[in-house]
Amino acid sequence: MKQKGFFYSYGEVPGLGILAVNELEGWQRVNLYGFGVDVDVIQKAIEDGCEADLLARGRLASRPAQSRVVIAGGVVFKGLTCLAGDGVGAEELLAELERGLPPFHALGAxxxxxxxxxxxxxxxxxxxxxxxxxxxxxxxxxxxxxxxxxxxxxxxxxxxxxxxxxxxxxxxxxxxxxxxxxxxxxxxxxxxxxxxxxxxxxxxxxxxxxxxxxxxxxxxxxxxx
CATH class of the missing domain: 3.30.200 (Phosphorylase Kinase; domain 1)
Structure with missing residues (x-):
């Protein structure tokens, strides 16, 4: 498993991400993490925006789904997983999300x-x-x-x-x-x-x-x- 972390912003709200590559099983994923309500907003924006296009073009293998939720003391920390389509790299999928979801942006140093x-x-x-x-x-x-x-x-x-x-x-x-x-x-x-x-x-x-x-x-x- 190869993993590369990054920060992103969605509008004025920042979050975390992982580009994950499993060469043995042959899949690549973009996972996004943040406080619960912020991840819910991104998931809904993908559903209403670029999801259908990315699925139709084979850039996404399936609909983005919540991968893990941690809840403690009224605080919610969520992960959202986006599985890349066949032959599509995690970095390529990240770029597609940036193009298809204008408020979303991977942050550089x-x-x-x-x-x-x-x-x-x-x-x-x-x-x-x-x-x-x-x-x-x-x-x-x-x-x-x-x-x-x-x-x-x-x-x-x-x-x-x-x-x-x-x-x-x-x-x-x-x-x-x-x-x-x-x-x-x-x-x-x-x-x-x-x-x-x-x-x-x-x-x-x-x-x-x-x-x-x-x-x-x-x-x-x-x-x-």
């Missing part, structure tokens, strides 16, 4: 900039030591404000997610609970792991928490331009 602040009204992408990729979002509940980090990683990078969780656990004094809440799952469609780390933050310490979060070693947040 020059289209992202490191941010030193996090607005509660925006979704950001992040990397951890350049190998683990994810998206972050502030989720408001009646009883708490929760900063959620969700992401994907390869089997060989599991130790890095453990390391990231340890680093985030050092911020426990900002939380309403003893430690951040972690949930892990696996998307078998492309053999990639999914994680969710949630931080219920004390209301009076939200600003201090954000500043401390950005200072976690190896963790870098980006906005796109």
């Amino acid at each position: 020059g289209e992202m900039e490191k941010t030193e602040d996090i607005s509660p009204m925006r979704v950001y992408v992040f990397t951890y030591v350049g190998k683990v990729i994810g998206v972050s979002k502030v989720v408001f509940f009646e009883y708490a404000t929760q900063v959620s980090l969700v992401g994907i990683y390869r089997d060989q990078d599991r130790n890095l997610v453990d390391e990231l969780y340890t680093g985030l656990s050092s911020l426990r004094h900002f939380l309403t609970i003893p430690n951040p809440l972690r949930t892990d799952d696996r998307d078998q469609r492309v053999e990639v792991n999914m994680f969710m780390i949630r931080h219920p933050v004390k209301e009076e310490l939200q600003g201090d928490f954000v500043r401390a979060l950005i200072g976690v070693p190896g963790l870098v947040f980006y906005s796109f331009v």
Whole structure:
């Protein structure tokens, strides 16, 4: 299995993607990941827009479908899988999605900039030591404000997610609970792991928490331009 991660934007909302190639079984996929409502919007846009054309031309082998859903504490992290047609590469299918779905765009390095602040009204992408990729979002509940980090990683990078969780656990004094809440799952469609780390933050310490979060070693947040 060959896997290549990337970031994308759909309008003003960023997400994660994987180009997956299984030479043994002979298939290639584009998988898209993001917070639940954002992935639902993309799936509906594909259905209403370019899906019929891509199926008719054999660029898609089947209708895009949700590949894995992780739900914890009111936060939803979803994967959407797009199976390429016979003889169509994952990168080719990604380009077809960009052409057929104008708000959708795979982000290049020059289209992202490191941010030193996090607005509660925006979704950001992040990397951890350049190998683990994810998206972050502030989720408001009646009883708490929760900063959620969700992401994907390869089997060989599991130790890095453990390391990231340890680093985030050092911020426990900002939380309403003893430690951040972690949930892990696996998307078998492309053999990639999914994680969710949630931080219920004390209301009076939200600003201090954000500043401390950005200072976690190896963790870098980006906005796109």
